[in-house]
Amino acid sequence: MLDQYAVFGNPIAHSQSPQIHTWFAKQTHQRLQYTAILAPEDDFEASARIFFAKGGVGANVTVPFKLDALVFADKLSPRARRAGAVNTLQKGKNGEIYGDNTDGVGLVSDLTNNLGFSLMDKKVLLLGAGGAARGVIEPLLNAGIAQLKIANRTPEKAQQLVQVFHVLETGITLTSGNWASLEDEQYDLIINATSSSLSGDLPPLPDGLLTQKSLAYDLMYSKQPTPFMLWAKQQGAAQVADGLGMLVEQAAEAFFLWRQVRPETQPVLQHLKSLEKA
Template identity: 85%
Template sequence: MLDQYAVFGNPIAHSKSPQIHTWFAQQTNQQLEYSAILAPEDDFEASAKSFFASGGLGANVTVPFKLDALVFADTLSPRARRAGAVNTLQKGKNNQIYGDNTDGVGLVRDLTNNLGFSLADKKVLLVGAGGAARGVIEPLLNAGVAQLKIANRTPEKAQQLVKIFHGLQPETQLTSGNWASLEANQFDLIINATSSSLAGDLPPLPDHLFTQQSLAYDLMYSQQATPFMLWAKQQGATQVADGLGMLVEQAAEAFFLWRQVRPKTKLVLERLRPKQD
């Protein structure tokens, strides 16, 4: 039997992960099978236990189970613990389940390797303070940004994240606020980590937030430009991107964790992108 891997989610039929990991396996000559598993919203644990008990070696975890996976894992990577969410599971020695979070690494790799955007000394605005935002803060700090501001409708949630990640990179200015606190600020990179694009909406951001050479990045991926991306273009962002590259890069990090082989992500992105145009 081939080595078994899977992605857990609800819904899950739309997931690109089986295709991505199948291409990774073909490219790297790895003998494995990767499937999509629809887990009950109220019983992720039973589905995950069944998968690993039947020989599963690793899994990706998507909405709404990243917190359930955090609880399910026996041990956690430091970045998963700080992120407060797990998107990658691996069966280790003595059948112990190891939990990791590859989302933030995936974002940084997409920004730097695929989009050619250097994060060093940049002013970054992270919009939203939920799980998606929390998963990308540490890698952004480690990439050497000069400033990282977390803005949220309720500033208390953003301030809580500042407390969690304060001190990881003392040279980075890490602050928080609400929408009004963004007036008269300009950023080199604005990341939309809210779920607004799923509903076809836009966070109530003020105008004139972008610097001369700026990038707008929506963590959601879509066949069309999201409302946030369209707004950013109108506001003068030099570059706009959705989260497809992040999806592929976080998958590659998980694949490397499982197989100790790093696939070439650009080849996979080139195969996925035409489907989006």
């Protein structure tokens, strides 16, 4: 019987994960089956327990279950514990479920390897203070940036994240604020981790945040440019990107955790982009 993997979400029909992991498996000659599972919004735990009880060995977790997966896991990686969210589950030999978070690693890999953007000594603005934001902070702090500001509609939530991640003692300037606090500031990299793109909206951002060398990155991925991406282009950003590359890179990290084989991401990413254009 093939090793069983899955992605849990609600909704889930749109997920690219089954396609991505099937391509990874073919590329690395791994024998596995990967499916998408629509879990009830109010009972992720039951769906996950059934999956692992029937022989499942690993799973990805997407919206809205990353906090549920955190609670479900028996053991957590340090990065998952600090992120307060789990997107990757693995069943150990003793039956314990191990929870990890590969989102931030996926983002940094996409920025540096696929987009050719050096994070060294960069001034970074992270928009949002929810689960998506929490998952990417630690890898950004470990990537050599000089400053990170977390901005949110309610600044108290952003300040809470500053307090959580200050314990890493990276020596990096870590600050927080609301949208109004961004007036007269400029950044090398702006990452949209808010849910605004889901509703076709945009945070009320002031003009002048971006320079002609800046990169604007939306964690959402979409066939059409998101409102944040359109805003960034109008503001003169040098580069604008969505989260498709991050999706592929975080999947590759999860695949490595499960199989101890690291797939090549470029062929898969290019194939997905070609499908979007078709």
